[in-house]
Each structure stands twice: as C-alpha cells, then as structure tokens.
Amino acid sequence: MFIADAHCDTLYEIGICHTAPERCVITPDKLEKGGVGLQTFALFAGKHGTEGTAYQDGLDMLAVVPQLKVPLLLDDLPDAPPATPTGILSCEGGEMFEGSIERFHEFMARGRLRMIALTWNFENEIGYPALGGEKKGLKPFGFELLREMDAAGVRADVSHLNEAGFWDLMDRAELAPIASHSDCRWLCDTPRNLTKDQVRAIIDRNGFIGINFYANFLHPEGKATLDDVLRHIDAICELGGERVLGFGSDFDGIDSWPDGLGDPTGFPAVLDLLRRHGYPEETLQNIAGLNLWRVLKESEAHRR
Numbered sequence: 001m002f003i004a005d006a007h008c009d010t011l012y013e014i015g016i017c018h019t020a021p022e023r024c025v026i027t028p029d030k031l032e033k034g035g036v037g038l039q040t041f042a043l044f045a046g047k048h049g050t051e052g053t054a055y056q057d058g059l060d061m062l063a064v065v066p067q068l069k070v071p072l073l074l075d076d077l078p079d080a081p082p083a084t085p086t087g088i089l090s091c092e093g094g095e096m097f098e099g100s101i102e103r104f105h106e107f108m109a110r111g112r113l114r115m116i117a118l119t120w121n122f123e124n125e126i127g128y129p130a131l132g133g134e135k136k137g138l139k140p141f142g143f144e145l146l147r148e149m150d151a152a153g154v155r156a157d158v159s160h161l162n163e164a165g166f167w168d169l170m171d172r173a174e175l176a177p178i179a180s181h182s183d184c185r186w187l188c189d190t191p192r193n194l195t196k197d198q199v200r201a202i203i204d205r206n207g208f209i210g211i212n213f214y215a216n217f218l219h220p221e222g223k224a225t226l227d228d229v230l231r232h233i234d235a236i237c238e239l240g241g242e243r244v245l246g247f248g249s250d251f252d253g254i255d256s257w258p259d260g261l262g263d264p265t266g267f268p269a270v271l272d273l274l275r276r277h278g279y280p281e282e283t284l285q286n287i288a289g290l291n292l293w294r295v296l297k298e299s300e301a302h303r304r
C-alpha cells in the first residue's frame with residue numbers, strides 16, 4: 001500500500017541542529033521498513049519570524065538534502081506513486097522569502113516546493129500564527145505570494161496559520177488549501193488544531209488534512225495512544241472527510257507521540273488499526289497516501 005507523509009522536520013535537524021542523519025527519526029531504512037513511498041521534507045524557518053536569517057537557513061537546509069539519502073522528486077510527479085521511499089520538499093514558515101517574490105521563485109527553482117506553511121509560530125511578512133491570538137488576516141505580501149503560488153501550482157498549508165488568515169485563504173486561494181500536520185480542535189483544544197468549521201471548509205474545497213502524531217495535539221493530557229489517532233481520523237470521516245485525510249507525522253519536530261508510533265515504522269500499525277475498525281480497503285488506501293498524491297497531482301495540473 002502506498003503510504004505518504006505530508007510533514008517532517010528532518011532537514012532542520014540535519015541542516016540547522018547538525019544532527020547526524022543516521023540519528024534522525026526519519027532515515028531511509030525506517031521509511032522503507034514502514035512502507036513509506038513519499039516523504040515530504042520541510043524547510044523549516046525555526047525561530048526567526050521577521051528577524052534573522054531564515055533565508056540563509058532555508059539555503060542551508062537545501063544544501064543538506066543529499067544527506068537524506070532519499071531520492072527527491074524535483075520534476076513533475078510520475079503517473080504512479082513511488083513504490084520505494086522518495087522525497088518532496090515543502091516550506092514551513094514563509095519568512096525565508098523575506099517578503100520577496102524573487103526569493104520564492106529562487107526556492108522553487110532550487111527545490112520545487114510543493115506546499116508552503118505561510119507562517120510558523122511567529123508573525124512574518126505574510127501573516128500571523130495560530131499561536132498568538134492575532135485576529136488580523138493575511139498581509140498584502142501574503143495575497144501577492146498566494147497569486148504566485150497558485151500560478152506555480154503550490155499549495156498553501158494552513159497548519160500554524162491563524163484563523164483570519166485561514167479564511168482569507170479560503171476566499172482567495174485558487175488551489176484548495178491544505179493542513180499538512182494538524183488535528184481536531186474539538187477533540188484536543190489547541191490553536192494548532194483545526195476547528196470543525198475549518199475541517200468542513202477543507203472538505204468542501206477537496207483539500208487535504210494530515211493527521212499530526214504529536215501526543216499534545218492528539219490528547220488533551222499529552223498522553224496519546226494509537227486509539228487517539230483513530231479518534232481524530234474517525235472524527236474527520238464523520239464530517240465526510242475520508243477523501244481529504246492523510247498523515248502529517250511531524251517526525252523530527254515532536255518530542256512525544258503514541259506508543260508504537262515514534263517513527264515511520266509505525267505506519268502499518270495505524271493502518272491495521274483502521275482496518276480492524278472496519279475501514280474499507282479503498283478508504284485505507286486513500287488515507288494512507290492517495291489523498292495526498294491526488295492534491296499534489298491536481299496542483300501540477302493547475303500550474304500556469
């Protein structure tokens with residue numbers, strides 16, 4: 001079964017924290033053992049906000065891509081999903097563009113970003129983060145960047161974005177926004193999780209939601225089990241979301257997770273659990289990876 005993961009911070013671990021690649025949570029071996037065909041690797045802006053050198057950090061993370069030892073898809077995607085571990089790139093924190101469309105195109109040319117989380121946890125030139133409570137929406141540069149992203153076939157990723165920014169995107173983005181690594185706020189109340197209205201809006205637009213494995217987003221007390229992953233998946237499916245659901249593990253960016261799901265080798269156990277709970281095989285395949293593959297292919301078809 002094709003398994004895809006919409007988010008991890010492994011490039012930050014290697015490129016910025018200087019962790020040895022073989023000591024990362026995500027390694028080629030573990031991806032293969034877990035049956036992961038497509039791993040999204042984020043260029044993560046870290047703690048910069050509008051200060052510092054997120055741009056240089058972005059370049060430093062691109063420079064260590066070969067150390068992943070996972071082949072990267074930098075051209076248009078093949079017709080069929082990859083059978084062995086393959087990577088794509090995303091961005092988490094648009095401050096690395098420094099308010100410049102040229103910088104965005106520079107990163108596109110160097111790394112073919114497939115999705116961009118417009119903010120991380122700080123205000124930047126694009127908008128405001130979910131953590132912080134700001135009620136203002138996207139900034140003028142945010143709308144300008146969004147037009148360029150739509151034209152380039154790049155999805156806006158609303159994980160980390162504040163609600164006003166989310167609804168601006170829903171109004172203005174041509175390509176349906178995605179949430180690469182967020183869970184259900186009505187099951188675990190943190191601003192990083194999505195409200196029911198947000199989940200419904202993503203379902204209506206046929207976007208994508210990647211379930212985050214961070215225990216603090218899965219369970220209010222931060223002690224999560226695989227059953228909590230199931231609870232969040234059930235909850236989104238109850239709203240009609242089985243065609244937009246997938247995984248956004250957040251591996252190498254989280255410090256707590258359900259037992260048995262601390263690295264990519266845990267994916268088969270999640271899928272087994274869903275199977276035991278009566279999820280039909282076709283739905284399993286969609287959640288495991290085909291839903292993410294669909295939005296990626298649609299993004300390419302949309303590109304002008």
Ligand SMILES: [Zn+2]
Nearest residue numbers: 092160181253
């Ligand atoms: Zn994140």
